[in-house]
Amino acid sequence: xxxxxxPLIVGTAGHIDHGKTALVQAxxxxxxxxxxxxxxxxxxxxxxNLGVAFQLVDDLLDLIGDERLGKPRGLDVMEGxxxxxxxxxLQKLDGFEHxxxxxxxxxxxxxxxxxxxxxxxxSGSIDxxxxxxxxxxxxxxxxxxxxxxxxxxxxxxx
Numbered sequence: 001x002x003x004x005x006x007p008l009i010v011g012t013a014g015h016i017d018h019g020k021t022a023l024v025q026a027x028x029x030x031x032x033x034x035x036x037x038x039x040x041x042x043x044x045x046x047x048x049n050l051g052v053a054f055q056l057v058d059d060l061l062d063l064i065g066d067e068r069l070g071k072p073r074g075l076d077v078m079e080g081x082x083x084x085x086x087x088x089x090l091q092k093l094d095g096f097e098h099x100x101x102x103x104x105x106x107x108x109x110x111x112x113x114x115x116x117x118x119x120x121x122x123s124g125s126i127d128x129x130x131x132x133x134x135x136x137x138x139x140x141x142x143x144x145x146x147x148x149x150x151x152x153x154x155x156x157x158x
Contacts, residue, residue, distance in 0.1 A: 038146060039146050039147075042143045042144070042145075042146045042147075043143070043147075045139070045140075045143045046140050046143035046144060049136040049137070049139040049140035049143065050136070050137070050140040052132075052136045053132075053133045053136035053137045053140065056084060056129050056132055056133045056136070057133055059076065059083040059084055059085055059129065060085065060126065060129055060130065060133070062074065062075060062076040062077070062083065063077075063085060063113075063116070063117060063120065063126070064117065064126065073110075073113060074108065074110050074113045074116075077105060077108045077116070078108050078109075078110070082105070084129055084132075085120055085125045085126060085129050086101075086105055086120070086125075088123065088124075088125040088128055088129065089101050089119060089120045089123040089125040090102060090105075092123035092124055092125060093119065093122070093123045097119055097122065097123075100115075100119065101116070101119045101120075101123075104116050104119070141157060144156065144157065
């Protein structure tokens with residue numbers, strides 16, 4: 001299947017927001033609805049930014065990670081998952097390189113991994129995704145400014 005034909009399913013904002021709220025409540029034991037609106041927003045934004053950073057790291061580890069971490073490299077691509085590094089690569093490359101990246105993604109085999117990585121690095125996709133991780137982690141940490149200093153907050157920030 002060509003990449004442009006890949007079915008991407010996007011949930012509604014309400015469904016995503018509800019899921020994040022439930023996750024924050026489950027992890028912290030805090031009923032967000034009982035907090036002032038400003039703190040609710042900050043904790044939701046913290047969870048969102050941390051979640052995006054986590055997903056981007058997972059996407060990058062699939063491509064450039066160490067298999068000793070327990071996830072074989074290239075597995076997402078083999079399963080047909082179109083991750084942000086692949087999308088950015090396709091957006092940034094043109095001509096033969098764009099066609100070649102599309103072809104590799106469409107019929108991926110592990111022996112294609114070195115060429116896939118070369119194309120993604122040349123497109124700037126890997127570095128771009130790394131910078132997004134840093135941006136989202138910085139944003140997540142900034143949202144915790146509204147949380148009083150505590151041992152739990154120190155553990156999160158360390």
